[in-house]
Amino acid sequence: xxxxxxxxxxxxxxxxxxxxxxxxxxxxxxxxxxxxxxxxxxxxxxxxxxxxxxxxxxxxxxxxxxxxxxxxxxxxxxxxxxxxxxxxxxxxxxxxxxxxxxxxxxxxxxxxxxxxxxxxxxxxxxxxxxxxxxxxxxxxxxxxxxxxxxxxxxxxxxx
Amino acid sequence: xxxxxxxxxxxxxxxxxxxxxxxxxxxxxxxxxxxxxxxxxxxxxxxxxxxxxxxxxxxxxxxxxxxxxxxxxxxxxxxxxxxxxxxxxxxxxxxxxx
Numbered sequence: 467x468x469x470x471x472x473x474x475x476x477x478x479x480x481x482x483x484x485x486x487x488x489x490x491x492x493x494x495x496x497x498x499x500x501x502x503x504x505x506x507x508x509x510x511x512x513x514x515x516x517x518x519x520x521x522x523x524x525x526x527x528x529x530x531x532x533x534x535x536x537x538x539x540x541x542x543x544x545x546x547x548x549x550x551x552x553x554x555x556x557x558x559x560x561x562x563x564x565x566x567x568x569x570x571x572x573x574x575x576x577x578x579x580x581x582x583x584x585x586x587x588x589x590x591x592x593x594x595x596x597x598x599x600x601x602x603x604x605x606x607x608x609x610x611x612x613x614x615x616x617x618x619x620x621x622x623x624x625x
Numbered sequence: 626x627x628x629x630x631x632x633x634x635x636x637x638x639x640x641x642x643x644x645x646x647x648x649x650x651x652x653x654x655x656x657x658x659x660x661x662x663x664x665x666x667x668x669x670x671x672x673x674x675x676x677x678x679x680x681x682x683x684x685x686x687x688x689x690x691x692x693x694x695x696x697x698x699x700x701x702x703x704x705x706x707x708x709x710x711x712x713x714x715x716x717x718x719x720x721x722x723x
Contacts, residue, residue: 495722502684502719504705565685566723575685578696 477506477620479613484625485517486530487554487569493625494518494572501579506620509576510613511604512586515625516593519585519600524570529554570601577603584608636712644715653713657704660713664701667691668714675716683707683721 478500482493493509500507517523531537531544531553543549558568567575577583585600585607597607608616630648631639638644638652649668653660660668670691674682684707688695702709707719 499722501699502705502707504703504708567685575695578694578699579684580699 474619475506476500476504477617478508479617479620479622480507480509481613481622481624482509482511482515482518483513485514485523485527487527487557488529489625490515490518490527490569491566491572493623494569494576496623496625497581498572498576498579501576501581507576507579508582508584508613508616508620510584510586510608510610512589512610513592516585516589516595516600518569519573519583519604520595521599521601524573524601525568527554527569529557573601573603584613586610586613632712635718637718638712638715641715649713649715652715656709656712658702658709658713663693663697667693667698667701667710671710671714672716675714681711681717681719681721683719683723684710685723686721 478497480493480497482490484490493515497507497509511519517527528550531539531550532541534544537544537553539549539553544553561568566572573583583604585597585604587607587609590596590599590607597604630643630652633639650660653664658664667687670693671682671687674686674690682690684695684698687693687710688698691698693701698706698710711717711719
């Protein structure tokens, strides 16, 4: 039912710390599910997770096969040039079939759904980036402490 | 005020045949939504997809079918559009994550 005045509204904080194609989706999907169910959602992109909202990288995220025990092919082959790109292309096709949107469209969808997106200050400094390097849906750049303050009472998911 | 109709523990209609436009209006009122034409466009799309595919759609499919942007759907059904739409349209809880 709807949230009444006395009931505290649920809220979710998702920390996205990985920038591979396959690890970008879980955080985005969870935040989107939260919004669809009427739960407030915010995402914090830190370290490699920053790639997910980096204007130059968002459309070129790569599947991680080497060092991934779930990879469907042997690590020796996975490491050969072009293999990860091929696997990524294949996964993109499969996701398209399931109507899972590409990352950029997903980020737009989250923004439209009212989720708040934040970049990590320290990660930006480390990669010598500024907020202008990020997609426009990123609302602000924060320190981890700012994000913690914002997440008071929220459930936190680290991806 | 509550509508006298059988729902499950989460508030989804138990029997699809109980649904009518009048009931939808009542259910919507109970959920804090006043239905207008734009709402109906969304609800009808959700019902159409469900009856064709047999599975309750997520927002992305509803958005495409009803030609209503995601952002507008959140304005029409604030506070959990996927759940609200399914409850008011008298279809099961969506099986989709998108």
